[in-house]
Amino acid sequence: MERTTCCVVGGGPAGMMLGLLLARAGVEVTVLEKHRDFLRDFRGDTVHPSTLRLLDELGLGTRFAEIPFPKLEEMRMRIGDTTVVMADFRRIPGAHKYIAMVPQSDFLGLLASAAEAEPSFTLRRCTAVTGLLTEGGRVTGVRYVTEDGTRGELAADLTVGCDGRHSAVRGEAGLRQDSFDVPMDVWQVRVDAPRGSLADGRVLARFGDGQAAVTMDRGDYHQTSYLIRKGTDEELRRHDIQWFRDRLGALCGWGDEVTSTIGSWDDVALLRVTMGRLRRWYRDGLLCVGDAAHTMSPVGGVGVNLAVQDAVAAARLLAGPLRRGSVTALDLARVQKRRALPTALVQKSQLSEHALLRQALDGTLGDGGLPVPLRLLRGVPPLRGVTAYLGGVGIRPERAPAFARG
Structure with a gap:
C-alpha cells in the first residue's frame, strides 16, 4: 500500500496552503x-489583506505581485437612489489596504509552484x-480513483478534508x-459591460424593486451575482431569458x-447556497x-480567507x-478550538446580513428609511474601516509559522 504522513484531500485554498506549510516543516504530505487543473468558474477570486500578509x-509576495489584478479598496451598496460605503479598506492598518481581485486559479498555481519546490510535497x-480507510475506529488513509479508472489506497498518519462545501471526506x-x-x-x-461603468475592482451591491445583485468589475467583464429566493431556480427559468435580461438591466442600469451578451x-450558473458548521471538526x-x-x-466573500486561516493554524x-508520528485527537481538537471563535463570529455576521437580504428580496x-447599521456607516466614516478590518483581516488572523517563512 502507498503511504504518506499527511494526506490532504482537495487542492483548494485550504488544501494548497496546508500542503505548502507542512512541506516546509519537513512533513511528507x-x-x-x-480535477486536472485549478480553473473553475465563479470561485472565490479574492485574496484578503491577511492572506496578502501571509x-x-x-516569501511569495513579490511573485504574487507579478500577477496583474485590480485592487478592491471599498465596497458599496446602493438601495434605490441611496449609496452606502459598507467597507473602506484604505482605513485598515498594514501594508495591504485592499483586497486583491485575483482569479483563484492564479492564486492556487502560485501556492502549488512553491509547494512543489519542497522535496516532501506531492x-x-x-x-x-x-x-476512508479505518482501523479500530481510527481513520488511517483514503481510497481513491484516478481519471483513467485506476483504484488505489493511500495510508496516512493524518487525513485532512479540504474538499469544500460538498465534502466527501466529511460525509x-x-x-x-x-x-x-x-x-x-x-x-x-x-x-x-462597457468599461468605466464601475471603477476597476469595485464591488457594488444593488437592491431595488424586490431584486438584489452584486456586481464586481473584473476589467473586461462584470462578474455578477443575482440573488433569487431559496428554491425558486426551476420556476424562474421557465421565463424566457429576455425576462432575466430586462430585470438585471433595470436593476443595474444596463x-x-x-x-x-x-x-x-x-x-446563468446556479449556486445553491448552504451554510453550516460541524460541532466537531475531527x-x-x-x-x-x-x-x-x-x-x-x-455574503462578504470571506470563505477563502477563513479557509486559508484554518490551514495556517492547522500547520502550526x-x-x-x-x-514525531504521534498525532492524537487532542491535537486535532486544538485546531478546532483555535479556529472556532472566528468562524462562529463570521457566520453570526453573515446571518445578520441575510436579514437585510430577506428585506431586499421582499x-x-x-x-x-435605512436600517440603523447602514445609517451609522453613512454618518460615521471611521466605522467603514472597522467593517473593512473585520472583513479583510478578521478575528484572530494567523501568522506564518517560523518554519515556513521565506
Whole structure:
C-alpha cells in the first residue's frame, strides 16, 4: 500500500496552503485533487489583506505581485437612489489596504509552484477520494480513483478534508453539520459591460424593486451575482431569458446592448447556497478545515480567507506531532478550538446580513428609511474601516509559522 504522513484531500485554498506549510516543516504530505487543473468558474477570486500578509511572510509576495489584478479598496451598496460605503479598506492598518481581485486559479498555481519546490510535497491531480480507510475506529488513509479508472489506497498518519462545501471526506467520516437557514440561492453570470461603468475592482451591491445583485468589475467583464429566493431556480427559468435580461438591466442600469451578451439560460450558473458548521471538526486520524468544516454563505466573500486561516493554524499546531508520528485527537481538537471563535463570529455576521437580504428580496429594504447599521456607516466614516478590518483581516488572523517563512 502507498503511504504518506499527511494526506490532504482537495487542492483548494485550504488544501494548497496546508500542503505548502507542512512541506516546509519537513512533513511528507500528499495533496489529492480530483480535477486536472485549478480553473473553475465563479470561485472565490479574492485574496484578503491577511492572506496578502501571509504571502509576504512566506516569501511569495513579490511573485504574487507579478500577477496583474485590480485592487478592491471599498465596497458599496446602493438601495434605490441611496449609496452606502459598507467597507473602506484604505482605513485598515498594514501594508495591504485592499483586497486583491485575483482569479483563484492564479492564486492556487502560485501556492502549488512553491509547494512543489519542497522535496516532501506531492500533488496528485485527477485523483478523487472515494472512501476512508479505518482501523479500530481510527481513520488511517483514503481510497481513491484516478481519471483513467485506476483504484488505489493511500495510508496516512493524518487525513485532512479540504474538499469544500460538498465534502466527501466529511460525509464518509460520518460528521454532520448543523445547518443555518438561508434566504437565497445565487445566479452567477458574466456580463461584458462597457468599461468605466464601475471603477476597476469595485464591488457594488444593488437592491431595488424586490431584486438584489452584486456586481464586481473584473476589467473586461462584470462578474455578477443575482440573488433569487431559496428554491425558486426551476420556476424562474421557465421565463424566457429576455425576462432575466430586462430585470438585471433595470436593476443595474444596463441597456440591451449590455444584457444581450447573456445568450441563454446556459450562461446563468446556479449556486445553491448552504451554510453550516460541524460541532466537531475531527475524529481520530482525520480533520476537516475550511468549507468542509464550516460551509460559509457567499455574503462578504470571506470563505477563502477563513479557509486559508484554518490551514495556517492547522500547520502550526500539527507539524510537530506529524514529524514525531504521534498525532492524537487532542491535537486535532486544538485546531478546532483555535479556529472556532472566528468562524462562529463570521457566520453570526453573515446571518445578520441575510436579514437585510430577506428585506431586499421582499422589496421592503429601505421602507421607512435605512436600517440603523447602514445609517451609522453613512454618518460615521471611521466605522467603514472597522467593517473593512473585520472583513479583510478578521478575528484572530494567523501568522506564518517560523518554519515556513521565506
